[in-house]
Amino acid sequence: MRQSRSSTNRVTRRRLLSVSGALALTAACGSNTGRDGGRDGGAGGGPALDHWYHQYGEAGTEQAVRRYASAYRKARVNVQWRPGNYDQQTAAALLTRSAPDVFEGWPTLDQIRGGQVADLTGLLTGVRDDFHPAVLAPKTYQGKVYGIPQVIDTQALYYRKSLLDKAGVRPPRTLDELIDAAKALTTKHVKGLFLGNDGGAGVLGATPLRAAGLEPVTSDGEVGFDDPRAARTLGKLHRFHADGSLLLGAPTDWSDPSAFVQGLTAMQWTGLWALPGIQRALGDDFGVLPFPEDGPQGRPSVPVGAYGAAVSARSGHVEAAKAYVKWLWVERTDYQRDFALSYGFHIPARLSLAKKTAVLAEGPAADAVRFATDYGYAGPLLWTDRSLTAFQDALSRIIIDGADPAAQLRPVIATTRAELKRVRS
Structure with missing residues (x-):
């Protein structure tokens, strides 16, 4: 690799199903971090946080994540929509001071062992069992969680x-x-x-x-x-x-x-x-x-996959970034349901949400959710x-x-x- 683990040419959430393992780390990318007081998002006070997403193919997704960020009041969140080879961009940035505070991705073993990503285990206190274990496992190393699943594809x-x-x-x-x-x-x-x-x-x-x-x-x-x-x-x-x-x-x-x-x-x-x-x-x-x-x-x-929200250990606002990730991907279940089903057809990462979602509760969709719950697996972190x-x-x-x-x-x-x-x- 780095061949895509998906055969599709469109960059969408479906590519998650084939993402895991180590990334080839390349030279650092540019120094534009977007930490300019939140010109593109975040009406709240507090520190400025830069949040990277890869460029989704589903219409409305970019507008949705900017809307979520603008609703956060404890920091000024600047969303960056990143076209091109997103995984390579992120891997390179994490080696520098240009790293985003929060990034969407699949933290690799090299990134975890290299101290490039922050431990997010505490964000799941009391709700860890509500996240699909198959998609949580590849984001977990030695019992610590380094990425919060956003949505499940299967x-x-x-x-x-x-x-x-x-x-x-x-x-x-x-x-x-x-x-x-x-x-x-x-x-x-x-x-x-x-x-x-x-x-x-x-x-x-x-x-x-x-x-x-x-x-x-x-x-x-x-x-x-x-x-x-x-x-x-x-x-x-x-x-x-x-x-x-x-x-x-x-x-x-x-x-x-x-x-x-x-x-x-x-x-x-x-x-x-x-x-x-x-x-x-x-x-x-x-x-x-x-x-x-x-x-x-x-x-x-049944293969399953989920990008997660991760926090750069180089962020100057690690605790503020963690609080934002917890708010968005643990507490705001309305946004989680919206992200999963309003701009495509996916399963919310929290099992309780999937069970309460009407369009996933009958017919072939319900069968697919049941198969993913009962038989789902994701590529191991060590693969x-x-x-x-x-x-x-x-x-x-x-x-x-x-x-x-x-x-x-x-x-x-x-x-x-x-x-x-x-x-x-």
Whole structure:
């Protein structure tokens, strides 16, 4: 990497699902911190705080976060909307005095261990259990929290009910059933399954490992897929390509539901954000499923992701910045609900909010929320970019070329083991 862990070209919240691990730290960016008394936001008194966001693609998001900042009364908050390679900009700024007080992001292990981000554990006193543990875990190191989740994105397997009924196929509950269903649903004009134009290596990542009951990195910091089950499960993914049931070369990639709603595929792996558009196009002629389990030790697998609000340890107003983050992403549940659902379709990071949100309480949306709650996982903090890239490259060769899974995984295991040793040193 730094290839994106998402195949989409638009910069939106959906890219969170593929963000984790270490960033390549580059030379410092410019010295314009925006700490000029809050010319773009913040009508309140107190210190001036600079708050960075990446440039979202969803209309209205920028106006919303500026409105939130203007409502804060204990500091003058200047929102900076950052186009371009946001992750790289932020990583560079955190090494300098140009660092923002508050930034949206995914604090990396290198940033945490390097003392670049502040400990935010105390902001969650009394409410920590109300945040989805899967999205909180990658922001937690040695029991301390370094980022407050803002919103949850998740992925699911969408299927066309009428096409499955016509083919006499039931919604697949295991990987073997998914392989058989994709083949049965493939016709002259419709492919059975769309996992992205690269065959699925980019978007699936560690999802198949989880389906086999494995992890990329275990809870005690060891390689989690040095196990015959990994090769067995990953090897099955080539069947989709060998059977000719994978849609490849679609006009848009996995993050866009166009291939599904236009009838080019009977099943597609895509995000929750796509659900409203699919519903408008297809009515109730679709359902959603988690990635299916594989083997007796397997389990359904649902990737989730969430950018978080973090505080730079170089800020001259660390405590004021923490207070602002707590106000916005812990206390102001009305803003949290607005941010999740008014400018796209996402799950509030607090579980209690998701349960009380009407549009998430019925139909496929409710199913997706339940799957994310029951089976959701996020890439571990110790699963670095180098490890992920090696894994994705191997997965691509397995899916498309039919390369031997065990042979492909051996160097990935070695790379991951070396990375775990590096980050512990």
